[in-house]
Every structure is written in structure tokens, then in C-alpha cells.
Amino acid sequence: MKRGRRMRKNRTVFDAPESLLAFAVRRMQRHRGEWGAAMLAELAQLHHPITRWRFALGCTRVALFPPRRGALLQTMKNDKLNRIATLTTAAVISSAMVAPFVFLELRYGAQNYSSFPYPLFGVLWLLPTAFVVTIAPVVRSVRTGDSVLSRPVTLVFRTGLLALIAVLWMGLIRDQLPCFLGVPNCD
Secondary structure (H helix, E strand, O other): OOEEEEEOEEEEEEEEHHHHHHHHHOOOOOOHHHHHHHHHHHHHHHHHHHHHHHHHOOOOOOOOOEEEOOHHHHHHHHHHHHHHHHHHHHHHHHHHHHHHHHHHHHHHHHHHOOOOHHHHHHHHHHHHHHHHHHHHHHHHHHHOOOOHHHHHHHEEEEEEEHHHHHHHHHHHHHHHHHHHHOOOOOO
């Protein structure tokens, strides 16, 4: 049976996804021939039309425009995006953790201070941010399937730093909570 044709209810019909992928495979470099054959074999196992089209279009894109070797620039861009995403996540989580205390301070504790205690809330915001930034590489390695124990010295250092950050934050909250609630002479 020719490429691009498929048997359906004892008759041959035109198969557009297979024709498209076969066209792309014929244009691939010689040393990628086995890869092209594997893509065609995989397409033959798919039966749902939308799934076949998605697979054929994705393989065609990769076959006609293969990724560059090394692609150092793309790796650097991905690392930069990961750092930005981590910092954004850390900022959002920190803001969510500090917001209730800001509300309490504005609602009940305003009479204890002559001005709003920006440095206090800055530290309260920075500690959870540092916590998230410190734990992010560990979470990323677990999500990719790497062993957490592959770097034991780094893990011990990170664990100690995380414990220190948590103790500092909880101690600061415990010390300042009466002030947030409006208790006079809380300092």
C-alpha cells in the first residue's frame, strides 16, 4: 500500500496526516532516516483524527526545522525565564503571607506607631521570598525525577538555611503579633 493511503472498511482512502509526514520525512537529512521511519510507525498507531493531525504537524515541524546542536542561547533564555518565574512566584507567595498582617496593622495597630512600619513588613516579605528562592531548585529537581540526595552537601546547606529562615519569620511574627492586634506598649 502506498504512503498516504489507509484502509477503511475494505477500501483505500487518502490519509492527509500520513502524506504530510511522509513528505517531511523524505526531506530529512540522511542520518535521520531511522527517526523518520519511527515517526511514521508511531503515526500508524494513532487512530483519532485530531491526535493524528497534531502528531503529524509536530513531527513535520521538527523534521523540516530540526533543533540546532548545542542551542546555548535557547538554554540561557530558558534559565533566565526560570529565574524570573521563580522570583515572581516567590513575590506572590510572600505577598500573600504578609497581606493579613498588613491588614491587621492597618486595622488595629495603627495607634501603636507614629508611621507605618515599612522596614518590619519589608523583612517579613523578604524572608518568605528567600525561602521560596532557596527551595525552588530542590522542587525543580524532584519534579524532573532527579534524586534529592544526588548533592548531599547542597541539600544540607539548603535545609539549614530554610530552617533558619522559617525560625526567623515565625519569631518575628510571634514577637510583633500583639502590635498587629493593637495591644498598647507592645514593644
